[in-house]
Amino acid sequence: MRVVPALPGEFTPPARLLLGPGPSDVHPRVLRAMSVPLVGHLDPAFVTMMEEVKALLRFVFATGNDLTFPISGTGSAGMEACLVNLVEPGDEVVVGVNGVFGTRMADVIERTGACPVRVEAPWGRVIRPEQIEAALRNCRHPKLVALVHAETSTGAWQPLADAARLAHDHGALFLADCVTSLGGVPVEIDAWGIDAAYSGTQKCLSCPPGLAPATFGPRAFEVAKSRRTRVQSWYFDVGLLARYWGEERVYHHTAPISMNYALREALRLVAEEGLEARFARHRRNHTALAAGLVALGLELAAEEGHRLPMLNAVAVPDGVDEARVRTRLLGEHGIEIGGGLGPMKGRVWRIGLMGESSRGTHVLAVLAALEQALRAEGRRVVPGEALAAAQAVYAAV
Amino acid sequence: MRVVPALPGEFTPPARLLLGPGPSDVHPRVLRAMSVPLVGHLDPAFVTMMEEVKALLRFVFATGNDLTFPISGTGSAGMEACLVNLVEPGDEVVVGVNGVFGTRMADVIERTGACPVRVEAPWGRVIRPEQIEAALRNCRHPKLVALVHAETSTGAWQPLADAARLAHDHGALFLADCVTSLGGVPVEIDAWGIDAAYSGTQKCLSCPPGLAPATFGPRAFEVAKSRRTRVQSWYFDVGLLARYWGEERVYHHTAPISMNYALREALRLVAEEGLEARFARHRRNHTALAAGLVALGLELAAEEGHRLPMLNAVAVPDGVDEARVRTRLLGEHGIEIGGGLGPMKGRVWRIGLMGESSRGTHVLAVLAALEQALRAEGRRVVPGEALAAAQAVYAAV
Numbered sequence: 066m067r068v069v070p071a072l073p074g075e076f077t078p079p080a081r082l083l084l085g086p087g088p089s090d091v092h093p094r095v096l097r098a099m100s101v102p103l104v105g106h107l108d109p110a111f112v113t114m115m116e117e118v119k120a121l122l123r124f125v126f127a128t129g130n131d132l133t134f135p136i137s138g139t140g141s142a143g144m145e146a147c148l149v150n151l152v153e154p155g156d157e158v159v160v161g162v163n164g165v166f167g168t169r170m171a172d173v174i175e176r177t178g179a180c181p182v183r184v185e186a187p188w189g190r191v192i193r194p195e196q197i198e199a200a201l202r203n204c205r206h207p208k209l210v211a212l213v214h215a216e217t218s219t220g221a222w223q224p225l226a227d228a229a230r231l232a233h234d235h236g237a238l239f240l241a242d243c244v245t246s247l248g249g250v251p252v253e254i255d256a257w258g259i260d261a262a263y264s265g266t267q268k269c270l271s272c273p274p275g276l277a278p279a280t281f282g283p284r285a286f287e288v289a290k291s292r293r294t295r296v297q298s299w300y301f302d303v304g305l306l307a308r309y310w311g312e313e314r315v316y317h318h319t320a321p322i323s324m325n326y327a328l329r330e331a332l333r334l335v336a337e338e339g340l341e342a343r344f345a346r347h348r349r350n351h352t353a354l355a356a357g358l359v360a361l362g363l364e365l366a367a368e369e370g371h372r373l374p375m376l377n378a379v380a381v382p383d384g385v386d387e388a389r390v391r392t393r394l395l396g397e398h399g400i401e402i403g404g405g406l407g408p409m410k411g412r413v414w415r416i417g418l419m420g421e422s423s424r425g426t427h428v429l430a431v432l433a434a435l436e437q438a439l440r441a442e443g444r445r446v447v448p449g450e451a452l453a454a455a456q457a458v459y460a461a462v
Numbered sequence: 463m464r465v466v467p468a469l470p471g472e473f474t475p476p477a478r479l480l481l482g483p484g485p486s487d488v489h490p491r492v493l494r495a496m497s498v499p500l501v502g503h504l505d506p507a508f509v510t511m512m513e514e515v516k517a518l519l520r521f522v523f524a525t526g527n528d529l530t531f532p533i534s535g536t537g538s539a540g541m542e543a544c545l546v547n548l549v550e551p552g553d554e555v556v557v558g559v560n561g562v563f564g565t566r567m568a569d570v571i572e573r574t575g576a577c578p579v580r581v582e583a584p585w586g587r588v589i590r591p592e593q594i595e596a597a598l599r600n601c602r603h604p605k606l607v608a609l610v611h612a613e614t615s616t617g618a619w620q621p622l623a624d625a626a627r628l629a630h631d632h633g634a635l636f637l638a639d640c641v642t643s644l645g646g647v648p649v650e651i652d653a654w655g656i657d658a659a660y661s662g663t664q665k666c667l668s669c670p671p672g673l674a675p676a677t678f679g680p681r682a683f684e685v686a687k688s689r690r691t692r693v694q695s696w697y698f699d700v701g702l703l704a705r706y707w708g709e710e711r712v713y714h715h716t717a718p719i720s721m722n723y724a725l726r727e728a729l730r731l732v733a734e735e736g737l738e739a740r741f742a743r744h745r746r747n748h749t750a751l752a753a754g755l756v757a758l759g760l761e762l763a764a765e766e767g768h769r770l771p772m773l774n775a776v777a778v779p780d781g782v783d784e785a786r787v788r789t790r791l792l793g794e795h796g797i798e799i800g801g802g803l804g805p806m807k808g809r810v811w812r813i814g815l816m817g818e819s820s821r822g823t824h825v826l827a828v829l830a831a832l833e834q835a836l837r838a839e840g841r842r843v844v845p846g847e848a849l850a851a852a853q854a855v856y857a858a859v
Contacts, residue, residue, distance in 0.1 A: 069521060069733065070514075070517040070518055070520070070521050070733070072730060072733050072734070073514045073726075073730070075727075076498070076723055077498075078500075078501045078507050078508075079501065079505075079507050080499075081499070081500070081502070081505065083500065085502055087716060088500050088716065088719055090499075090500070091499065091500055096496070096498070096499065097497055098473065099493070099496040099497055100493040100494055100497035101473070101474075101475060102475060102477070102478070102487070102488065103475075103478075103480065103485050103487070103488055104475045104476065104480075104798075105478070105482055105798045106671070108475075108476075108478065108792075108798065109792075110475050110476050111475075114473060117470045120468075121467055124467050137535055137539070137672070138534055138535045138539065138697060139715045139716050140715070140716065141697050141715040142534070142535065142697050142715070145695065145696055169696065172696055173696045175692075176692055176694050176695065176696055177694070265716070267716055267719075273718065273720040274503070274717065274718050274719055275534070275720070275721050295572075295573055296573070297573050297574070297694050297695075298542065298573065298694075299538070299542055299566065299569055299570045299573055300535060300538055300539050300542045316803065317538075318536045318539070319485060319536050319537065319538075319662070319671040320536075320671065321536060321670065321671050321672035321721070322664075322670055323493075323496060323672070323720075323721075324672050324718070324720075324721065326473060327720070329473055330472075330473070333470070336466065337469070395506075401501075401505065406713065
């Protein structure tokens with residue numbers, strides 16, 4: 066009994082400005098790269114392309130690590146790939162938990178049979194080096210310290226260098242979640258002593274979701290190779306992946322060809338802009354947005370001094386319906402912003418200014434739309450004040 | 463020390479005819495679908511699209527299973543997703559091993575801590591129901607029977623219905639690997655009593671690699687929900703995935719938006735052609751190819767009566783350099799065919815006629831190229847005989 070479904074027509078998505086927690090807007094050149102015919106995953110032309118992608122990823126990660134390549138899944142697959150290779154049952158893993166993604170890391174660590182040692186901070190605040198140090202001192206043989214560089218659920222910007230140093234002082238590896246930070250703020254794998262890191266394509270790299278760029282330093286790869294137990298995941302086994310992405314080119318799984326085309330083009334755009342210019346653009350648009358939000362009487366939820374430029378968690382004022390404002394922005398303006406997750410559900414909006422989405426025009430558009438929506442919610446807002454505040458930032462540059 | 467890489471130019475792949483084990487050629491409509499701007503993974507427009515993809519997948523899988531959706535990884539991710547959810551440490555799993563992908567299943571089963579009970583057949587032959595029954599009788603509480611429907615490494619076409627019935631008679635679930643079969647030969651999830659199955663997008667669905675369509679029947683989902691232990695993978699935890707792909711729409715990971723656009727369009731093309739017409743096309747082109755291969759003095763490696771139409775493993779004649787022939791086809795004609803894997807390395811070519819790649823013109827092209835290459839290898843081949851044999855098949859239809 067084969068039920069033939071009512072055949073839907075061609076998919077024509079509504080026009081959107083993607084100012085949520087990702088995906089971000091994708092450059093037309095990246096979209097076009099995906100519309101190019103496929104070659105095989107062992108084709109010499111694809112093998113050349115793999116090397117180019119690896120070189121470009123080393124550039125954005127600021128690393129010389131050979132083993133720098135995209136995992137064939139989204140950012141969370143990158144998280145799982147790093148953790149299942151680096152830890153084994155019984156290992157002590159110090160993990161920072163101050164948002165959804167630190168919580169998720171602890172969950173993944175538990176599922177490997179390792180023991181997460183949670184170092185907590187209130188959501189929106191960052192983890193202090195003293196906390197990491199205290200946790201390490203309480204461990205017998207800490208295997209790994211894992212922190213989220215850019216906590217997408219709160220907008221908190223976690224410093225990493227001190228924590229990496231502490232991890233090494235205690236004989237542990239250091240793993241960083243760079244899903245939202247890579248391409249938007251400096252990520253210095255080698256300079257900060259990060260042994261392994263993963264990211265996602267759909268944030269500040271402005272490539273569609275589907276790949277998780279990852280990097281493994283020599284110490285991390287050595288740990289992965291000298292495990293007592295097999296890696297619990299075949300799909301994410303870095304020893305096997307390294308044979309395909311390394312010189313041997315041994316078939317493991319069929320690489321997502323078109324997504325790799327897209328990533329290559331997105332990374333070319335990053336390199337053409339230059340990292341410093343790109344970081345400055347992200348900072349500038351964040352400053353303008355923040356000025357406009359203040360003028361609207363709104364507050365950023367993340368700790369002052371540790372606010373990410375690409376992810377702005379905004380506290381929802383009392384008496385304002387969080388979801389209704391988002392629905393209005395999407396319905397009336399085609400602007401997507403995100404809601405809160407976990408304990409922040411209903412309490413914050415998350416405005417993303419990532420990669421291609423980080424543009425002055427977008428900042429003005431979302432401020433104008435928010436001003437209108439807040440007025441509809443009964444808030445008293447001085448017309449034009451938010452736009453003027455943002456424009457003043459741009460004028461001052 | 464940030465090394466700016468020499469910036470590569472725009473990627474322009476060489477023209478290829480993809481007649482290997484996948485990826486297959488992708489229809490221009492599918493390529494175009496990926497070049498469309500993105501919407502968010504919780505956008506109402508995307509949620510509607512998810513439902514359409516699920517309905518189209520139920521159609522090709524011939525199932526009424528609610529839980530039918532694409533896993534965010536390639537076919538091997540689908541394999542791992544099914545196995546890690548359905549089996550637990552200590553479970554007995556009867557698994558057919560007669561090629562690379564059955565071997566891979568056994569490997570994944572071991573990594574879950576379950577006990578694979580291997581039922582073997584020589585590569586190229588299929589597993590007999592009596593073998594399954596004997597293995598089940600030797601188990602105390604068999605949890606699952608797992609077979610590969612279309613063994614991409616050998617071209618063997620495994621019957622499934624009897625094995626599924628035997629599994630149920632012994633209180634076990636039945637899992638099928640339909641990576642290469644789906645969309646090319648009948649796959650009857652409900653009629654054959656298959657409890658769970660997975661596929662890949664890059665074979666007979668002719669969509670780029672990157673997603674693994676999967677389906678879980680009520681019994682399988684019940685087993686996954688009533689486990690004693692947690693699913694070892696967070697990324698593949700079907701309980702969490704079902705909350706995003708089901709009615710709740712709870713964020714799990716960011717769905718690969720563009721790949722889902724592509725899959726939807728590829729499935730629309732399948733539905734427009736009709737499954738019976740598509741299966742007949744695959745059979746016809748296989749018959750023509752086989753006739754041409756015989757005329758070239760070549761033999762198919764898979765067991766007679768169990769030869770897949772979309773994957774033709776061809777024995778390499780003595781004195782012929784397997785790799786040199788493939789290199790010649792790729793270099794001189796832009797035709798990709800596959801080599802052998804594992805014990806078949808160097809001993810077979812694998813000619814795929816999958817989805818968009820299954821065309822009469824392609825059959826003639828690969829036969830002409832092979833004829834030329836074999837002559838260059840010193841084989842005596844009657845000019846034009848292979849093409850005539852293939853053309854006779856088309857003329858007789």
